[in-house]
Amino acid sequence: MIFDEFSIKKLVRPVPDFPKPGVVFRDITPLFQSPRAMRMVADSLIQRYVETEFSHIGALDARGFIIGSILAYELNKPLVLFRKQGKLPAQVLSQGYSTEYGEAFLEVHADSLCEGDSVLLVDDLIATGGTLLAAAQLVRRMNARVHEVAAVIDLPELGGSRKLQEAGIAAYTLTAFALNER
Template sequence: MSYDEFYIKSVVRAIPDWPEAGVIFRDVTPVFKDPRAMRMVCDAFIQRYMRTGITHIASVDARGFLLGSVVAYQLNLPLVLIRKKGKLPGTTLSREYQLEYGKAAIEMQTDALEPGNRVVIFDDLIATGGTLLAAISLIHELGAEVEEVAALIDLPDLEGSQRIQDSGIPVHALLAYEGL
């Protein structure tokens, strides 16, 4: 583990038994409060995507916006927002996905992407992968290609990153936490 990874991991807060008993919640909000950690995270992603030929950054509501917007700004790329249903004006596409306790839906504006665009999707954390798989589906419906899914944290025991990779999309996470 590099010094940067060690430092960032030391800033992420573990909250036991939240949202339910037996779960260790990985709280990334301290990263956003620590300028050094935030710079390390964003710089790592900027370096990764600097010379890749991607044309757009897509970010998932809401903490994905914080990472994706910085990366899009630094790489001088358009930022595409993927939001919870009912939050975007204009004509949108919508996708439902399963949660542990029901269903949710995300949306994207129909003019956000076009065929030939090459997109990296940002989110803060990969758990079961439902939200990101729905985002991939929306992007593909507009004819664009997803080059990679990027996240600060992967929780591999929940198999979301594996589901995304099984769909043919590479995954890059800066940190991984084993165990629930």
């Protein structure tokens, strides 16, 4: 989809030195506050995946939940939530990973997927790739496979897209930012 004069990049707010000095955080909440932009993002992703064969949408905590919920509804797919540690009430699988800020754990309900399922993983952005790679490991532990990763933004200089590619996982994003791009 062509975004004509409306630019996703214009609605992504750079927040310098958050959550720590030297980091430029890409805040997509202004994009979520624009009904037109949100519709364009959703429509673009829906058009990409409407005739694609996969069984589930896997949404990553927390902003991936917003986009993933829309896609699950529009594409009529079950939604699997990948949450930060300690947020899911039933039996979980847990996977540690490194982020650009430190170490963390991602969890999913152990009965979320079955052998042979195929999952589209959805998040707001690809940075170092740690969260998405942890989700992919959890998918594989349930004997399912990752169809592709979809995100609004790629930060290629942080290496996440490259790591996903090296792991054999295709990634699709709507836009990319250089680290110092405003």
